[in-house]
Amino acid sequence: MRPTEIGTVDSVIGNSISIRMQDAYLSNMPVIDGVVYRIGQIGSFVKIPLGYAQLYGIVTEVGASAIPEAMLELAKTDPSLIQGNRWLKAVLVGEQVGNRFERGVMRSPTTGDAVHLVSIEDLKIVYGVERDENDTSSIVIGNISASESLDARIDLNKLISRHCALLGSTGSGKSNAVTVLLRSIAQQKFPSARILIIDPHGEYGDALADMAKVFKIGAIGSETELEIPYWALPFDELISIFPGNLNDGQKDYIREKVYNMKLANLKNYSGVRSQSISVDSPIPFSIKQLWFDLDNFERLTFESNRTTPTTLLKAGNADKLQPNEYPVCGIGSAAPFANNARKGILSFLDGMRSRILDPRFSFLFNGANYSPTLEGAVATDIDQLFQNWFCHDKIASIIDLSGVPSQIMQTISGVLLKTVYDALFWAQKTKVGGKSQPLLVVLEEAHNYLKSGEESSSSRILQTIAKEGRKYGVGLLLVTQRPSELDETVLSQCGTMIALRMNNAKDRSHISGAMQDDLQTMADILSSLRTGEAIVTGEAVKIPSRIKIFRAPYSPKSSDPIVSEQWSQPKPDGTDYTVVVRNWRNQSFN
Numbered sequence: 174m175r176p177t178e179i180g181t182v183d184s185v186i187g188n189s190i191s192i193r194m195q196d197a198y199l200s201n202m203p204v205i206d207g208v209v210y211r212i213g214q215i216g217s218f219v220k221i222p223l224g225y226a227q228l229y230g231i232v233t234e235v236g237a238s239a240i241p242e243a244m245l246e247l248a249k250t251d252p253s254l255i256q257g258n259r260w261l262k263a264v265l266v267g268e269q270v271g272n273r274f275e276r277g278v279m280r281s282p283t284t285g286d287a288v289h290l291v292s293i294e295d296l297k298i299v300y301g302v303e304r305d306e307n308d309t310s311s312i313v314i315g316n317i318s319a320s321e322s323l324d325a326r327i328d329l330n331k332l333i334s335r336h337c338a339l340l341g342s343t344g345s346g347k348s349n350a351v352t353v354l355l356r357s358i359a360q361q362k363f364p365s366a367r368i369l370i371i372d373p374h375g376e377y378g379d380a381l382a383d384m385a386k387v388f389k390i391g392a393i394g395s396e397t398e399l400e401i402p403y404w405a406l407p408f409d410e411l412i413s414i415f416p417g418n419l420n421d422g423q424k425d426y427i428r429e430k431v432y433n434m435k436l437a438n439l440k441n442y443s444g445v446r447s448q449s450i451s452v453d454s455p456i457p458f459s460i461k462q463l464w465f466d467l468d469n470f471e472r473l474t475f476e477s478n479r480t481t482p483t484t485l486l487k488a489g490n491a492d493k494l495q496p497n498e499y500p501v502c503g504i505g506s507a508a509p510f511a512n513n514a515r516k517g518i519l520s521f522l523d524g525m526r527s528r529i530l531d532p533r534f535s536f537l538f539n540g541a542n543y544s545p546t547l548e549g550a551v552a553t554d555i556d557q558l559f560q561n562w563f564c565h566d567k568i569a570s571i572i573d574l575s576g577v578p579s580q581i582m583q584t585i586s587g588v589l590l591k592t593v594y595d596a597l598f599w600a601q602k603t604k605v606g607g608k609s610q611p612l613l614v615v616l617e618e619a620h621n622y623l624k625s626g627e628e629s630s631s632s633r634i635l636q637t638i639a640k641e642g643r644k645y646g647v648g649l650l651l652v653t654q655r656p657s658e659l660d661e662t663v664l665s666q667c668g669t670m671i672a673l674r675m676n677n678a679k680d681r682s683h684i685s686g687a688m689q690d691d692l693q694t695m696a697d698i699l700s701s702l703r704t705g706e707a708i709v710t711g712e713a714v715k716i717p718s719r720i721k722i723f724r725a726p727y728s729p730k731s732s733d734p735i736v737s738e739q740w741s742q743p744k745p746d747g748t749d750y751t752v753v754v755r756n757w758r759n760q761s762f763n
Contacts, residue, residue: 177289179212180261182221182282184241190230191241192219192261192288215698216708216719217319218291218299219263221282226270228278229291229299230263231717233695238262266716267299274299276715296323299716312357314350315722318706325709325720327669329358332713333613333648335668336639340656340684345673346705347652348729350722351615352380354650359384359568366568369593370615371586375575376729377617385569388562390536390576397561399572400540404435405455405555406588410630414537414581416524423516430467434458438549455555455592457545460538464525465491471519474499474509483509491547494526533578559596563605586622587631590614594638597645607646614638619651620658632660639666657683669711675699 180194194212211217213235221228239262240248240255248255267276291299300323301311310330317323339354341347358366370377370385378387378396388399403411408428412419419427435456439445442456450456474483487498502511529538538544542553562570577585593612600606616622622631638647639662651667653659657679664687675681675696685696688710695708695717702708705724710717 177220177292178287179219179290180288182284182286182288183260184243184284185281186241188265188278188281189233190221190263190265190282191239191244192263194259194261196257211319212290213259213261214319216695216717218296218716219261220289220291220295221286222289223280223282223286226268226280227295228265228280228282229267229269229274229295229716230265231695232261232263234262236260269295269298272298274301274715293320293322296320300324300718301326301715309361309363312354312361314353314357315705315707315720318719318721321721325718325722326714327354327709328713328715329361331711332669333611333650334643334646335712336642336649336651336666337669337671337711337713338619338651338653338656338659338664338667338687339671339673340653340675340680341673341707342676342680343654344704345654345675345702346707346722347654347673348376348380348617349705349725350671350673350707351617351650351652352377352725352727352729353723355381355569355615356384356725363568365610367563367610368569368613368615369562370569370571371574371589371617372571373574373582373586373618373621375573377571378573380725380727380729381569381571382727384567385571386565386567387571387573389571389573396573398541399536399576400543400558401537401585401589401592402455402457402540402543402551402555402558403460403537404457404543404545405592407453407591407630410584410588410591413584413630414534415521415528417521419518419521423518423521426516427463427467427518428452430463431458434463434549441550457543457551457554458549459491459545459547460529461494462491462547462549464494464522464529465489465496467518468496468522468526470512471515471517471522472496472499473512473515474502475512477508477510479510479513494530533576534581536577559593559605583622583629583631586616587629587634590616590631590638591634594634594642594645594647597647601645607642609646611646611648613648613650615650615652617652619653620655623651623660623663624658627660636660636663639663654680656680656687659683661686667711669709669713671707671709672696672699673707674702674704 178195180192182190183193184191213232215232215235217232219230219232239260244255265278267274268278296317300317310328311326312329313324313326315325317325339347339350355368375389377385387396389396390399392398408431412424412427432452435452435454435458436447436450438456438458439447439450475481476483483500485497486500489495489497500509503509528534543551543558545551572589574582574585597607597612601608604610623635624632638649642648656664670684670687672684675684681696681699684699688696699708705722706719707722708717708719
């Protein structure tokens with residue numbers, strides 16, 4: 174018996190095999206050529222030579238549960254059939270012909286075929302360690318846990334084009350994994366790399382400072398002020414930003430006003446056909462003038478003939494959102510009379526005015542570059558927005574939403590994604606289209622924007638990107654600690670899954686459901702993974718792997734403080750609380 178031979182195939186069901194270990198093989202940790210191997214570890218590999226080919230399998234069960242059911246039935250009458258034997262169950266995942274390994278198998282073993290442990294040299298072939306230095310199609314994010322001398326490589330093309338989910342409990346190393354993955358891409362020095370990171374908590378600005386440009390409300394230092402033109406938002410999403418409710422008739426009334434304002438503003442844009450314009454078209458219009466006109470119509474009063482408007486008591490100012498003042502309606506049948514055609518939206522307009530004036534919403538309504546004049550003219554068009562985001566000297570753009578009010582965080586994230594996706598859809602025949610210059614969208618805390626069963630703007634656009642993004646060169650990297658809350662349709666569209674430690678049983682079952690059927694038992698070991706260790710499955714890896722992810726040189730802000738070290742520092746005297754209150758009042762760190 175060869176020293177690597179550990180047993181024989183006892184049964185084959187599809188691509189699942191049961192292995193009866195050799196009676197003479199007493200050690201679970203044999204030493205072969207000076208290397209210690211561990212036999213029977215969940216997630217470890219076995220090899221079955223078949224002529225010129227070698228089949229590879231992953232161990233999924235060990236012990237009594239790995240005994241074939243048919244054998245258990247026979248053992249009821251003859252217990253000696255299973256007594257004194259040790260069993261493994263493995264799933265066939267690939268085959269090696271010569272020095273080339275490929276996912277999937279074209280042939281199956283038969284009972285009695287010898288099963289061998291996988292050596293370091295075998296693993297080098299499986300993981301493609303020998304690689305052309307000029308090959309930039311894969312990135313290294315860590316080491317193989319079974320042999321830390323081997324690099325853990327991920328196919329970059331399939332990672333992005335087929336979408337990816339990075340899952341793990343709080344403290345499992347998600348933010349570090351994202352940082353390492355993005356830094357590995359940066360090390361390839363792609364001149365046209367394009368990555369957009371939606372960062373709700375401002376975690377990545379410092380960790381990726383040398384490779385990403387940060388767009389943030391209240392920008393400081395090298396950061397750039399975040400501005401989003403409200404007139405590029407779809408009508409329904411724009412209206413949802415304002416407090417209060419509208420019935421369908423009131424909403425249609427405002428929709429028609431916005432459409433007419435956009436249509437009237439076409440004079441500033443040559444080559445745009447009026448018949449192509451809708452209320453959702455990204456044409457500038459003045460939200461202040463819209464508010465002023467709507468408010469004026471509601472406040473209008475009439476003389477006794479009910480057709481002549483009363484004389485203004487005080488003229489308002491649209492730019493300052495000051496309404497016109499008219500004589501108050503008379504009591505009973507006395508003049509002046511109210512406008513019988515009014516729509517009953519004054520309370521909504523009051524909420525609309527308060528939002529426009531709220532400094533927390535200045536990035537939408539009062540930005541320096543994209544806010545239209547009352548006539549609808551803008552200093553900077555939306556094409557400059559995309560140039561600012563994607564035409565700088567860094568490979569990534571971080572949209573830091575930590576300063577966005579929580580009540581519209583989800584809406585703004587959805588709007589950002591829809592704006593970018595729509596732009597790439599209409600860029601199909603240009604050099605900045607997704608097919609010519611693919612885009613990777615990294616969505617941190619994805620469960621907040623992609624809740625199962627929720628019909629929000631962010632959920633709708635992410636479902637669209639997950640299903641259709643490949644056609645237009647848009648890839649998703651969804652990062653979440655609660656996979657059970659993710660929309661199952663989107664999770665199923667992720668071709669690659671990087672699963673770190675997961676403590677919650679419900680979340681583990683969700684991950685198991687998204688895994689390849691015969692590898693679902695691997696989800697059971699997620700709760701015992703070390704911090705920074707992950708199970709990687711799917712199209713971006715040659716074979717499902719347990720890996721130890723590198724430690725990023727600069728930690729994201731979400732990394733835990735070293736309490737014993739921080740508490741060992743001298744106690745602050747408290748004067749910084751003055752700065753705290755100032756920043757709180759200013760809603761800024763400046």
